[in-house]
Amino acid sequence: MTMLDTPTAGGLTRADLAADTAEPDDNLLRDTINEPRVREILDELDPDERDVALAYARSPSIRSWTEAARSTGANDAERFGERVRRRLKRLGDRHDRRCHVGGVLIG
Template sequence: MEMALLGDWVGALGRHLRRDAEIMELLHRHTQREHRSLQPLWERKSGGRTVRLLEAPVASGVSLRDVIADGGRPEDGLLRGEMEDPRVLAVLADLAPSEKAVAMAYSTQRMTWSQAAALGGAGDPDAFGNRVRRKLRRLGLRHRTASSPCTPVPAEVE
């Protein structure tokens, strides 16, 4: 209230404002504005919900920061399409470009095989997504057995 009373609106008292209702309404607006500016951020609301600090406890020994922190690095988004594992590269090399696009879409985003195939432009996304899934499984098993000759060859599963 004190900050609102010391505001720059006091100069308008004698010129434009004549009635008590106008003065009270103006004083009320300035009081609300000052109250909002002096209110701590963690006591404010945004979109009808209270803003919470990242250090707010969620459970015993767990803060909000622990629950919502991503842990990702800024370069992860740029390097999403890059593969480093030679085993994965060997399996992907045996795929057609359209199949590889579906496999990459499925691996980098949260979606089903059908959604990945639809994103890749397949005519029948369900069938094509399942075909890519089965082919990747078959190629992965083949690559695993070829890289370690000591293990028995598993039966292919469709």
Template sequence: MEMALLGDWVEALGQRLSGDAEIMELLHWHTEREHRCLQPLWERKSGGRTVRLLEAPVSSEVSVRDVVSDDRRPENGLLHGEVDEGRVLAVLAELTPTERAVAMAYGAQRVTWAQAAALSGADDPDAFGNRVRRKLRRLGLRHRAAASPFAPVPAAGQ
């Protein structure tokens, strides 16, 4: 109540408020607002449910933190476009920068090859996206065959 009384609502007393009912309604509104601001986070509600602390007990010696299954980390958003798989990097290294942009757009978003090509600025997105798709398949099969211990030995003339 003290914070509400010290608020800036007092300036409206002489300007537009005339009756006691209006003043009490305004004071009540400011009191509710200040109460929400001063209320601890763990006593608030979100979506009709009370917010719980991660350290809140679920059962003996088990807290909410122990049963939360979200494995996202803060750095995931920063490293979203980074590839750390060696086999993928080997295939991407054989693409031109424009083809690599299409492949990365296709891998990072839920789009078609044509849409990924359009995002990278290709003149004919359908044809270019299809070309990148076929090239990636061909390069992937070649790298898979080379990495296989049972890969056939190429003939002398090949």
């Protein structure tokens, strides 16, 4: 028996798993983007800012906010990408403060 024929959980072999090209976080990312709290924050962004945020989140080849901004055609990608990063941080912090009252998570 070869190593690839070794059974794993669920009756699959290692060869079956090696052929799977899905990224482990693909479904997690889709679910997270559709999560109501994340949608609330994304809805507060301008459309161009939202495009950059989604490009950064969805593309494994994009490794910086500058690259995300450049991929959407933003002028001055370095500055715009940093602006989106800071704005998301601010919005996330504000959302956390609204959702936590006295150390208790609300909602």
